[in-house]
Amino acid sequence: MADPSSFASPEQFGTKHLHLKLDVDFSRRVISASTSLTVRSLQDCLCQLTFDTKDLTIKEVSVNGQTAKFQLGASHRFKGTPLEITLPFPLARGQEVIVQISSETSPKSSALQWLNPEQTAGKTHPYLFSQCQATHCRTIIPCQDTPSVKFTYYSQVSVPKELVALMSALRDGHIPDPEDCSRKIYRFKQNVPIPSYLIALVVGALEGRKIGPRTTVWTEKEFLDASAYEFAETETMLQKAEDLAGPYVWEQYDLLVLPPSFPYGGMENPCLTFATPTVLAGDRSLAGVIAHEISHSWTGNLVTNRTWEHFWLNEGHTVYLERRIDGLLHGENLRQLLALGGWKELQNSVNTFGASNVLTNLVPNLHEVDVDEAFSSVPYEKGFALLYHLEQLLGGPDVFLGFLKAYIQRFAYKTVTTDDWKAFLYSYFKDKTDILDKVDWKGWMHTPGMPPVQPKYDMTLANACTALANKWIEAKESDLSSFSSEDLKDLSSYQRTEFLTQLLLHEPLPVSHVKRMQEVYIFNDVKNSEIRFRWLRLCLRAKWEEAIPLALKMSTEQGRMKFTRPLYRDLYNFDKARDEAISTFKKNRSSMHPVTEMLVAKDLHLSS
């Protein structure tokens, strides 16, 4: 099965191990790399290997120590440039060789963000972090940049000696760089086979603090206290996750809290979750992001989608596990509320893409589609909704967890497609195929828009949110005085988020309403970014000018794409804010994450 997002051909050969030597040059903003790939042929008379690259300079290639010819193919808009290596001798099926490639990245590598000292908390040292998912590993090193190929890796990274390097692997010590006494070499080993998108690197003035038996939190020292406080429940979450999904096989679960330009809430890099500082809410109210990343240790990192068309297998199962953890920690009622919130999140995405857009299919066709542009909450929330629907059909949470555990055990260390998943579902529930046969699989998987069926939710916690939201929707100007800060007294932060989500699914409120809401609820002062983000969107849609500077500030100060992009879009759609949004973006784009920059530029109809 071909991966439409890669030039490498996993049906011809597979990479089994990487031995990496990286040299990080902050002055030139490049990484020099020696990549030794252990490659296994899957066919006889294999004479050529094709790897993915993008914006790389390839210097030299050898195969088992013999210099090998290579050439770069035609460049593709987003897939990059295939590297074609002619083998000095043909390979037989099952035969392995060592391919060594010397290369260098470009300063515009879309996987890497290079920060000036001024862009860090400490203001003294530069900082570098990577984000390879989905298809950016090829901008760091040549590789089979497809999740269908999994390999172990060992790495040594040379960095200025005053900095610390970490990777998505177990730490294996550090030594002075024998070639440059101003530098250190950090070493890492990842003995569990992983796909290329889980390679990750960070270099900066990092400090670590142990917060659990297998967890150290790493960040600039300015964030260390706040991070250690915010993530204190990590070990408890890990244990709940193990109760649900089985033993944790990655040994170490470290956390890295990045500078604000990190484009995602979290990234499940193995042994070292990357997290946005946005989740430092100060009250642990956003630690759910960590439950999500922890869950990826099973679904995604151990059982991996074979191509990005099957991304829902990674994300749907992970959201399912994440919400089971939330349920164990905070009660089934909260799981129900979050499940319902997810449905609304999905509705939002369907509204944004349009209900007939094939990118809202659970299993989209990604032929000639840039994965970054297709990214949305659909695989997360349509995926979750399907699993939650199946949970209800097949006998409830305990029964469905049995399936999930068996699914993880069956496909651990492997990759899966939707067909594999479905075949296993049918074989596990071999006594319930009559129920399964009634599921509208085509409707769920291969049809745009909302799912064919909505699962049932316990509405206990949601009803209070709906009642308040409806009160605002139905309120005339003369009713506004009836609202007061008391309205929110019994609503948790999850419920406040849900309240705002519900309002966002309706026609924009009149500006008078949002003004009044600020008077009584003072949302402008809220730190919790999930609430703040929804609140600012509500204001922008109400065309309340006062929200413009706040929205520009939030979208500038924080790199999390799921907040930044909608805020910029809403600003762009608000005549009075458009020019300011464009000029703010232009001023700040050089310090934005490369992928965020590309996507926002598109949203603002600017060329990149």
Next chain:
Amino acid sequence: MADPSSFASPEQFGTKHLHLKLDVDFSRRVISASTSLTVRSLQDCLCQLTFDTKDLTIKEVSVNGQTAKFQLGASHRFKGTPLEITLPFPLARGQEVIVQISSETSPKSSALQWLNPEQTAGKTHPYLFSQCQATHCRTIIPCQDTPSVKFTYYSQVSVPKELVALMSALRDGHIPDPEDCSRKIYRFKQNVPIPSYLIALVVGALEGRKIGPRTTVWTEKEFLDASAYEFAETETMLQKAEDLAGPYVWEQYDLLVLPPSFPYGGMENPCLTFATPTVLAGDRSLAGVIAHEISHSWTGNLVTNRTWEHFWLNEGHTVYLERRIDGLLHGENLRQLLALGGWKELQNSVNTFGASNVLTNLVPNLHEVDVDEAFSSVPYEKGFALLYHLEQLLGGPDVFLGFLKAYIQRFAYKTVTTDDWKAFLYSYFKDKTDILDKVDWKGWMHTPGMPPVQPKYDMTLANACTALANKWIEAKESDLSSFSSEDLKDLSSYQRTEFLTQLLLHEPLPVSHVKRMQEVYIFNDVKNSEIRFRWLRLCLRAKWEEAIPLALKMSTEQGRMKFTRPLYRDLYNFDKARDEAISTFKKNRSSMHPVTEMLVAKDLHLSS
């Protein structure tokens, strides 16, 4: 941690993949091999690799295509000869290279049994089979012959074209041998990492018949109908095993029924269980062997003992699973009977070795001990008894199965020691450590003789056996007429086995008693080998001369060591039988399996 049974050093480097080319020469009784090992260094500046070999001729070694120097070290009595390869360039930690070794086996390779056409059922074609467990793989190819190292393999095997080759792997087609038109090349792939002892090869006039969705039974055509009948329940057993242990990850579960000289009941070679024809009882009463081999697909093959000192982790858990399958298929009462039978089997082994012999430790010290000589039912039955005892202490079968599943999931694709197992037990039952702390671990694991505690058994099925056994033990000559064939009417074959086992644990019966037993029960005619074997031992111990030819016949006709060795030992201890036993052995030794021959020669105080 060192493996006392191997010269290879798994702490310095690991083998990740084998690419094998084997050429099977029946006329010279040798296999020529090209073995390409993908090796990963675990340390810096690694300059030498040591592999295990035994009775091999090494012709040539290259590393990444460069010729490399090598030498053979001093030979050890049973460990063989270390092959020391000097690397042409030093390896860094995490670096991989391809080591290619050309070699040839000796006709006396202890892993291989070469059969003349006359020794086969078809009488037309020669036959070859391998048995690598525990330390014989090194007599076929150079390798890290320690279970602590696991690798995938791909193999192509050239054999005379009228024969069929099979290996412990997925079949990957066959082609004419381009170098010799009288030969064919069979190809195999094993994509799950396995230890060397699970490499297996068979070549003969084999035919296959599909008996389940993932099972083909292979044997000479003369045994095909009987084999297909006997193993018809395989798919049902596989499904029960999956219910207990989790999904089966090896895709194919084929069965090979060997010629009678195969020395074990079964060998859990992955994707292709090897089975003795002895289990063809004609009534499926010995299919429990298959439940055992199936269970090894999880415990042993997926979760593997790191050294042979921890063999009980393989066998104890496998017997536990096997008996759970028996319980699911035939009722909990049978599981209880078999558990009790196992305790008596253990008592037998302790009696044979002597209650103070350290080889009866659950975790023996194998420093300078030949694993073949240490082999007994101790790891099976003392291991089972410990797990069964823990089942009772910790909350019963369902609770304990939760642990077993988690253990399998945690250590799948890895290797384990007793300490790893115990640490995981404590972490899984973290709320029951007070119970665990009361277990006499030293007594169970590091003390010879019977365990410190006997588990409880439901005696429903056993009581009838005990009553009958006691009746025989207490019977005076004048009572013998009271026995009749009616006594056995309500006893299953499992109970008949248990009845005889109980008698074997007492002082020998008078010869008058065994004569009468034959008159009324006609055990001489029984085909079930478990019953027949115990019956003949009972007769030999009663010094009944009439049993001598039957016992010699059974020990000659069937290669299963667990029957052959005790029968020869009992014959040897019976003055009137000793000379005949020795001369029979001398006459037949050339057609015995090499390991069986070595051990029986020792038992009979003959030099090999």
